[in-house]
Amino acid sequence: MTGPAAALIRRVLPGLLFVLLLLPAGAQGTLRGEYAITGTGYLSGSDGYTSSLNPGNLANLKDLSFQHRLSTRVSAGEGTAFLDLLIDLTPLAEPLSGGVSPELFNLALMRGAVSWYMGDGFKITLGRQSLLTGYGYGWNPLDLANPLKDPVDPEAELAGVDGVTVHLLPGSSLNLKLYGIADPEVSGAGVDYETISLGGEASLVGAGTELKVTGLYRFDGEENLDGPTAGLGAGIFTDIGGAGFYAEASLRNRSRTLFIQPGGVLETKAGPVWSALGGAEYTFPGGLFVTAEYYYNGEGYNREEREDILSALEDPSLLEALGSFDQDIAAGAAAEFAALTEPYRPGCYSRHYGLVSLVYPLYDQNMDLSGTLLYSFDAGTLALQPRIIWYASGGLTLEAAYGGLFDLTGDEAGEAALAPVKHAVSLTGRFSF
């Protein structure tokens, strides 16, 4: 459908559905949510926002941008049955211009699940749910079911996965979780049986120590970037002298990241691919909370692989095609270029990482000071993110942050060198209701 009617439907329908969905559910359960607006200012370098990842500012980055997010949670149920709905509304960028239009927005069902307890030892959850697990703050190699989280913003909410989970709780110290999950729907037409994955997690706790074992099996065993990969994971958390020490490791049958193969084809790497994390956390008497972690990212890229990606991004024929006046050629080149940018994930790009996170509460001022330092040992990239969070009232939170990427070793294929934006400041206002 085209024309004004289609535009009207496109503008009104999602909002109408949103309200229709929330009203009845809100009447029976509890409705709460959060609206957040973030103003972000980029500090451009001598080349503006141009980098190998963004030639000629292909992404059309501007100095100042605003991000809105309305997150609404509807929950209902008492006793043994529960409903959980979490819906995010965010503005959507225009596909061609990259600009944000007020009538274009995206409704994402982040969670949509019902849970039912049968006695104390059995719980079943059906729907879109979070299966997040692990002990690490920045990374969780143990987590086989969920998409990769962003170590630069590890507290960001991730969309859940569709599936059925059975919790078996045979005692207070043992927790078993068995689940079947489907790959995310890409086409909207559903998924085939073969793309279902079966997974499990066992947690055992006792005497200040907790152990976790995870496993995931895919029926097709095929490469699917949007779905999980088969693997095994294990983790431990133990308390020694008040400090928490933890470790996680996983072995996957293939990577979830794309590697450039001979001939320039992008493919995942066949396994076994292993990753591991070790960390410690401690809360000092004054309230300072410190987390330190080392992560070996088996799905990341070594120097040679990063240079392969850089060469592909800087391929003169591809760059020439990007600037072609022939729209078909330019569109094809843009798609090829976009595929080449997929491997770039700050904090998960190279192999060896260290992270230090500090949170210091200033109770008298209702503030938290926090800072994250992320260093890529093999690519020499340092990421810094200090933040000040002010809890202005019971509902309003204001947050000021700076994010900076520094190239300490002159690695042209490293994360800092590739990033089009190396310094940014942001101010976020968040209201919970």
Add this chain to the structure above:
Amino acid sequence: MKKTLSLFLTGIIFLLAPLSAQSAEDIIRRADKALQGPRLYSVSSLTIHRGDDVQPPQVMEGFGMEIDGKYHSLTVYREPARMRGTAYLMAGDDLWVRFSTTGRVRKLSSSARKNSAGGSDLSYADMGEGNQGIGSKYQAVLRGRTRLEGQECFEVELTPRRGSAAPYEKVVATISVEEYRYLQIEYFEAGARIKTMALGNYRTVDDTAYPFRMEMVSHTRDSRTVIETTTVELDSPRVEPRLFTTAYLESLR
């Protein structure tokens, strides 16, 4: 002669010390009864006063029970909006926190138990272990008698039991002689008194006198926290073993 007298006095002290300790332990056990319940459910409002500034009240539900000989407690924040769904589960010395912002459940080390709960003058340990009673982690010695709020009181000094993960170096409890009620609890760290809790407004719930008002005053900053309990249910059917699992924490909203 002096040696004989000295041995005699030492013997007397050794004989009397256990009696005194036994008496103090008994006092603590009787006072703890008011805070304990086989399955305890409560709803409380916690208000932080910083100087003249009064923070929005934090409303929370508390659940507590003993499972397999280990005390379990769950505290779930209901208000204010930004904290709704934040919860912490304590099973013995193990602590898990559910962050409402992400819904993620994370296990934290025992050092975090001393951290302030929601910016208040109470720590996670104070909140989670309060209904466990003090006697479980501390050994008691009767210091003597004193008067507080016009009442004759026992003054009992408590120091951590060997091997227990007691959060404080020393605790001094003032307990009414007549009704064995905690009236005041003083907490010590590094030789200094760091905060004092006053307990009052005792009301009878199922034949047990429960303090419906507690006030924790910090001696290290200009801050105090008042906890007003609105609901207490002893042997509550709301409190079930399944609540004290990370699986339940994950399903909290």
